[in-house]
Each structure stands twice: as structure tokens, then as C-alpha cells.
Amino acid sequence: MATDEKPPRTARTRLAVAGARSSTESVFGARGRGDRLGNRFFLAFLLLGMAMAITGLAAMIIWAIIEGSPRLSMDLITNGPSTLAPETAGYRPAILGSIYVIGGVIALIVPLGVGAAVYLEEFADKTRWWNRLIELNIQNLAGVPSIVFGILGLAFIVRSPLSLGAVPAAGAVTIALLVLPTxxxxxxxxxxAVPPSIREGSLALGATQWQTIYRQVLPAAMSGILTGVILAVARAIGEAAPLLLVGAVTFVTSDPSFFGPGFTTLPTQIFDWARRPQEEFQVLAAAGVLIMLALVLVMNSFAVWLRNRFEQKW
Known part of the structure; x- marks a missing residue:
């Protein structure tokens, strides 16, 4: 009589799961030879592209180290440029100009970028046409060439209506507009990416919407926000074309100020010396590349350390 009884429910469940798994694998797992070859070719193509990018980057860094290492000294940081004595010339005004510009960029993109993101995600009504227009413009501006922002900066920031002039502040505003969509x-x-349960729990405990955003949502999202800031700053520090249009000159011997005329940055100074035919200036340009790489690594390392601190808290 026991053999005529139905199998237990757990046994039937296991049989059903095994049948469903086998049927699913038969549909999605069975692939033809062409599909397997296509997958392998695509993977090989991706690996080849990554290898070419890494090889090119490594070649440029090695070239800069080999060519610029003879000029690596404190004089390269403390001295100003000179066309008569390139063996003692340095990047002091360019380094200060880059610090002013990047400092202004960070001071603008963090509150404006985070504020715009909070508005669009937490407050904006997606059915309103102006909110959809803002989102469309943000997506489009992310792909606009940098030279276009330089033209706009020259027309509206250096000249009227802002009329800041050819100063580091104008360069900071222009570059901030360039990287703000990122x-x-x-x-x-x-x-x-912050789970809705965090918002719901905070609101259920009596917190206001702003308290929930400020004390719960933003700290939880801070690591991702800092990732965007790192990418934006890394792009901003290497821009030269927009700064040339807004007044960054290629040869400055005096230290700049944030609102003072006559400034240069590391990319523009490197560009000026790299196009000179003398070998001494070529060595200076390679050494300037090393300085810019070191500056980027220092700033990115601090941002990564700050991001890791927020990740550990959450």
C-alpha cells in the first residue's frame, strides 16, 4: 500500500524545480557553434582594446619618465618659466594657476551638481515639461566638445554679462560648466541606488523630507557622488583648449591670483613648451607631464580615501 501513495510534497517540489531548470537550460544553454565563436571573438576584441589602451598609457608614462627625469628637482616647482635659461625654468605660476582653477571648479561643481541631482531625484515632478527639458539638456551637455564651452565662456563669462575678464575665476566657471553634467x-x-526603505523608515520615525535627504540619503550615496567628482576633476585638470579661449596665456612669470589678470595652467604651459623645437623645452614638457600626473594622483588619492571612509560608515 505504501508504494501507491503519492510522493511527499518536498519530493514533488524538487522534481518540479529540476524539470524547470533542465527546460530552461535547454532553451538558454543550448547554443550553436556560431554563438560560441561570436562570444569568444567579442571577448577577445574587448581584451585587445583594453590591452591597447593600457599599452598606450604605459608608453606615454614611460616616455615622460625617461625624458623628464633629468629635470625632476625642486627648481621645477619653485622657479618660474624662462625662455633664456630653460635649464633653470620651472612651473610655479602654472601650478598655482591650476590649483586656483581646480579649487574653483570643486567649489562650484559639488554644491551645484549635488543640489541639481537631489532636486531631480527627490523633488522634481517628472510630468512637468521643464523638468524633462532639464534632464534632456543635462544628457546633451555631457557630450558637447570642450572647445564649445570655451567659446561660451569667452562670450558670457570673460565678457558681458559676467565680465570677469581673463582671470582664473573665469576659467574655473568655464571648466565647472564643462564637467558639471558628469x-x-x-x-x-x-x-x-539608495534603498527606498531608508527613506520610508526615516519618514516613519517623524523626520521631514529634507532631514531624510540630509541625514540618510546623502550620506548613503556619498561614495557614488565622490566617484563622479573624481572623474570630473580628473577631466578638468587636463583641459587646455577652453582655458586658452578664456584668457590662459602660455607664458607667465608672476604668480597669479584668483581674480587677477594674467594666468596660466599646467596643460597650457606644457603645450607651449612641447611645440618649441629646442630639446631643453621638450625635456621641460615631459617633466611637466610628470608634475601633472603627480597632482592628479594626489587629488584623486584624497578623494578615494574620503570615499572609502563613507563606504565604511555605511
Missing amino acids: VIIAAREAIR
């Missing part, structure tokens, strides 16, 4: 997009994705 920060907004990254911050929106980070805020969107």
Missing part, C-alpha cells in the same frame, strides 16, 4: 549624472545614479 557630476549631476553620477550623483543622480548614486541617490537612485
